[in-house]
Amino acid sequence: MTLSRDDVVHVARLARLALSDAEVELFTAQLRTVLDHAADVAALDLAHLEPSSHPIALQNVLRPDDPQPSLDRDEVLAAAPTVEDHRFRVPRIGGAAP
């Protein structure tokens, strides 16, 4: 499983990153080195072990459904790049303009 240039281009798109051709070359080589190192792990026969997603046993944490103060709306919106009518304003999502 050698990481290809096309893999890097694909993954960058998924991660919403734009790369120059030079960056694609550089990152392909660097990520390949990391994945080559990980070949030691990929080669192990560990079918008998359960994967661990966490160091401790996780459980659902519930609290009584009592109203509590939340973050101040104006303070939260003050951090946003653009707002309109107390909402986050974003550019058009998907599709061509009507």
Add this chain to the structure above:
Amino acid sequence: MSSLGTAGTSGTALALAAQVRSGQRSAHEGVEEALAAVAARDGELNAFLVVLGDEARAQADRVDAAVAAGHDPGPLAGVPVALKDNLCTRGTVTTCGSKILEGWRPPYDATVVEALRRAGAIALGKTNMDEFAMGSSTENSAFGPTCNPRDTGKVPGGSSGGSAAAVAAGFVPLGLGSDTGGSIRQPAALCGVVGMKPTYGRVSRYGLVAFASSLDQIGPIAATVADAALLFDVVAGHDPRDSTSLPSVPEPTLASVHAGAEGIRVGVCRDLVDGCAPDVAARVQEAADALADAGAKVEEISVPEFAYGLSAYYLIAPAEASSNLARYDGVRYGLRVDGEDAEVMNTATRTAGFGAEVKRRVMLGTYALSAGYYDAYYAQAQRVRTLVMRAFDRAYESVDVLLGATAPTTAFDLGAKVDDPMAMYMNDVCTIPSNLSGHPAVSVPFGTGAGGLPVGVQVLAPALGEAVLFRVARVVEAHAPQGPGS
């Protein structure tokens, strides 16, 4: 250069808090001294991204007023503390060392920041770090590197390099860092101070900007082991706002820190020594000998499974990061670079806002989680995590703590590894196992290596073993070699 670790209690957080609580010294005076020290030398070091002069003075005045009114301000009364810049501070910029959060002012405080204030501590400023805590040298900060106070041509380690340098330079007696793969312990080792990663879940992560949520843990950086225990006791505890916070109330560790190592079984872990530079390995052996002299039962032990930790970590941590960092989309906070539609805007924002190392890890994690590679990389790395956890359990059937190096070498030259990610990642080889298992571990300064640079010895303990960890660390500290630079 200030002497550290064995300098007695003058200048320690314990001594300062005792003086402030008893009215012998004002918090105001301590804060002015700290601010003056920062003003005199931080232009050279770049440990702080923001110094909170007015806020620190105001908090000091509140502490002094409490003392004057006959109240006890708390166990950290008047102690200046450096906060890593991934800890949210309400109304005060929190950047994570990233351009994508430049100028962001969180609308809430991290739980640890609240705990510090309740204990009478004074937040002196926010410290430099590798962007989003991804790095081992603090060179990945968007705001320039931090220099090692011991030798300004060297890195301070990372990612909590700013907090470690601030303590090593004597700016503050205490700092908070975060440790995902060694980011408290490795910079502590390279700067010659104490750095400790608690058991996962012991310290609330509420208000810690997430990197890899199953590995991240906040912990203390201090000049002495007793001060690290003091700070740990203040920030540890259950927090309903962190669903991974452990429900148990931890026993205070400071009370037993001087209890010695008599009868404690110490395993010198070959796998955390043999790959290290000779000057580092020699110091670990001396620390083991010192523990034996102090009455500990020292034996050699091997945990070969640790060899797979690095590869597993550099799949798991990037995978979690790729998910956590999806929130930086230019919508709710932080940088936005405009675009004709949302996807173009998202992409332009992230491309301009993230540095090269963050991009590498986000892409690596996205790859490890993508269809066709998930089982081979991510699921396999999670199985290695199980393997490492079981190996720890087996080791702790025969010993109480493990001993090894913190980092494979002493501090390296600024710029030496920035173009070679894999060489940089190798810095974390001795610290990663404890993150995978969620166990506590501490780095203690123990003499110097080549070039007079500090060496850190690492003590590892099982889950919830903070008390024994600090006890053993204190014995190591008490026997650390004295001499130029130590």
